[in-house]
Amino acid sequence: MSFTRRTFLIGAGTGVSVLVLAACTGPEPTIPTLTPTPQPSDGVPAPVKLWRSNWAADPLAQGAVSFLPVGSNLEDRTALRSPLHNRVFFAGEATSDAPGTVRGAIESGARAAREVIDVVAAKERVGIVGAGAAGAEAARVLTALGIDVIVFEARDRSGGRIDSRVDEDGKFFELGAWELAVEGDSLLIADVDTVPLDGTIAVSVSSGLATGDVADLVAVQKDVSARLAAWANEQSTSDTGIASSLKDSGASAAAGVVGDIPADDMPPLYAEAARLAAGSEPEDISTWFPPTAIGAASVIPTGKLSSIVSTKLDGVTLALSTAVVAVAYDDNAVSLRLGTGESRRVDRAIITVPLGVLKAGAVEFDPPLPLPTRSAIDSVGFGQVEVVRVAFDTAFWTTDAAMWSLVGTDAEITTWVNLQPLTGETTLLGIAAGDAAASLSDVDDAALTQMVRRMLAPFAG
Known part of the structure; x- marks a missing residue:
C-alpha cells in the first residue's frame, strides 16, 4: 500500500474528536484582523478577515x-x-x-x-x-x-x-476546541449550538474527482483503527509509528474504501486523521495506543x-x-x-x-x-494543532464539499472546513497539525495570508 502525493479535497480530518482543551493559563493567542483589498492569486482572493490561534508560542499552553x-x-x-x-x-x-x-x-x-x-x-x-x-x-x-x-x-x-470568539456579525467560533465528538461529548453538544460536520467528500485523483459520504469515511476510519490495533497486538516486535504500521498491516485495504475513492488513497486519509487527533506526525504516534478520537462522528460548535x-x-x-x-x-x-x-x-x-x-x-x-x-x-x-479562520466577501471555490484536505503535499495547513454548506458563511476553517502547525508560530500575518492563498489555489474555480 503506497502513499500517493495527491491533492485531496476533504475527508482526512472527519474522524477527529475535540482538539484540545483542558485548562491552561497565560496570554491569549493573537487574532489579527485583515482589511486588504481582495486581489486574485491563482483564483484565490485575499481574505477580508483572518483569525488565528498560536498555542505553540503561548508560554502557558506550549501546545494543544x-x-x-x-x-x-x-x-x-x-x-x-x-x-x-x-x-x-x-x-x-x-x-x-x-x-x-x-x-x-x-x-x-x-x-x-x-x-x-x-x-x-x-x-x-x-x-x-x-x-x-x-x-x-x-x-x-x-x-x-x-x-x-x-x-x-x-x-x-x-x-x-477553549477560546470562544465572536465576529463582527455576532457569530461565535472557536480557536481552540474547533470540533466536538457526537457520542462522547453529547452533554456538551446539548448545551451549545453546533452544526454536524457531514455531507459529501470529494477527493482529487488522477482521473478526476472521486466522491463519497463523510459518514462512510468515519466508519472506515474506525474500522481501520480496530484492525490496526489487532494487527499491532499480534506483532512480536516493538511498537512502531502509525505510518509504518499502515504500510505493513494492510489495515486500510482490508477495511475497504469510501465511495469511489481508490483503495491506495485510504492510508494517507487515515494518517491525516491521526495527525489531527494527536497533533503529531503519524510516524511518531504509537500504534499500540493510537488516538481514540479517530472514527468519531463530529460537530462544529457555533455557539x-x-x-x-x-x-x-x-x-x-x-x-x-x-x-x-x-x-x-x-x-x-x-x-x-x-x-x-x-x-x-x-x-x-x-x-x-x-x-x-x-x-x-x-x-x-x-x-x-x-x-x-x-x-x-x-x-x-504534547502535539501542536493550530486553527486559522479566513472569511471572504464571496466564495471563490467550486466544490460544495464540507471538508477539504491536502494530503501528501508541502502545504502547511492540510485540512480545511468549508462552512458555506454548514452555516451559509463564506468562511473557511483551516487546521494545521504536527510539524507544520509548529512552523506557523514564526509566520507573520502577511506571510500567513499569502500561504493561505497558495494552499487554497487547488479549490479555486
Whole structure:
C-alpha cells in the first residue's frame, strides 16, 4: 500500500474528536484582523478577515493536545495523575482516559475533585490552578459540597484552550476546541449550538474527482483503527509509528474504501486523521495506543463553547490574571507562589496546567516531583494543532464539499472546513497539525495570508 502525493479535497480530518482543551493559563493567542483589498492569486482572493490561534508560542499552553508516542504506555497517564502526599492532585486532558477532548478534561476535573473529597477535612481550603474545563469542573464539584475553593487563572478570562470568539456579525467560533465528538461529548453538544460536520467528500485523483459520504469515511476510519490495533497486538516486535504500521498491516485495504475513492488513497486519509487527533506526525504516534478520537462522528460548535466553563465557575472565588509559578507541599499544607512574588497557603491543591507547561518546567515543585511523574511528563507527547479562520466577501471555490484536505503535499495547513454548506458563511476553517502547525508560530500575518492563498489555489474555480 503506497502513499500517493495527491491533492485531496476533504475527508482526512472527519474522524477527529475535540482538539484540545483542558485548562491552561497565560496570554491569549493573537487574532489579527485583515482589511486588504481582495486581489486574485491563482483564483484565490485575499481574505477580508483572518483569525488565528498560536498555542505553540503561548508560554502557558506550549501546545494543544497530548498523545502517546512510540515507546510510551498507558501507565504514563496513570503516573501523571498520581497525587502527592494527598496534598497536590493533578487534572487536565493529559491525565484523562479521553485525552485531547473537552470531555476528557472535564472528567479529569471531576476525578481529581473526588480524590480531594476522600481526604479533605472540615474548614480546609482547596486551591485550583487553572480555570479551564478541568479546573472549572473540579471547582464546581467541590463548591457544591460546601468546600472552600479558590481558582487561580493567569489569563484574564476563564476557559483555557477553549477560546470562544465572536465576529463582527455576532457569530461565535472557536480557536481552540474547533470540533466536538457526537457520542462522547453529547452533554456538551446539548448545551451549545453546533452544526454536524457531514455531507459529501470529494477527493482529487488522477482521473478526476472521486466522491463519497463523510459518514462512510468515519466508519472506515474506525474500522481501520480496530484492525490496526489487532494487527499491532499480534506483532512480536516493538511498537512502531502509525505510518509504518499502515504500510505493513494492510489495515486500510482490508477495511475497504469510501465511495469511489481508490483503495491506495485510504492510508494517507487515515494518517491525516491521526495527525489531527494527536497533533503529531503519524510516524511518531504509537500504534499500540493510537488516538481514540479517530472514527468519531463530529460537530462544529457555533455557539459560545466557553460558556460551559463560565457556568461551572458561577459562585466560585476566581482570581484572574494571577499566575502560579511554584508549588511547595508537605504533609500539612500547600504553598502556591504567585507571579507577583506573593504566596497563598491552601490545604490541598489541584493542578490543571497543560502538559506542555509541565514539560517546560514553568511550574516549580518543592520538593521535586517524584521520578515516575517526571518520567511520565517526559514520555507523554504534547502535539501542536493550530486553527486559522479566513472569511471572504464571496466564495471563490467550486466544490460544495464540507471538508477539504491536502494530503501528501508541502502545504502547511492540510485540512480545511468549508462552512458555506454548514452555516451559509463564506468562511473557511483551516487546521494545521504536527510539524507544520509548529512552523506557523514564526509566520507573520502577511506571510500567513499569502500561504493561505497558495494552499487554497487547488479549490479555486
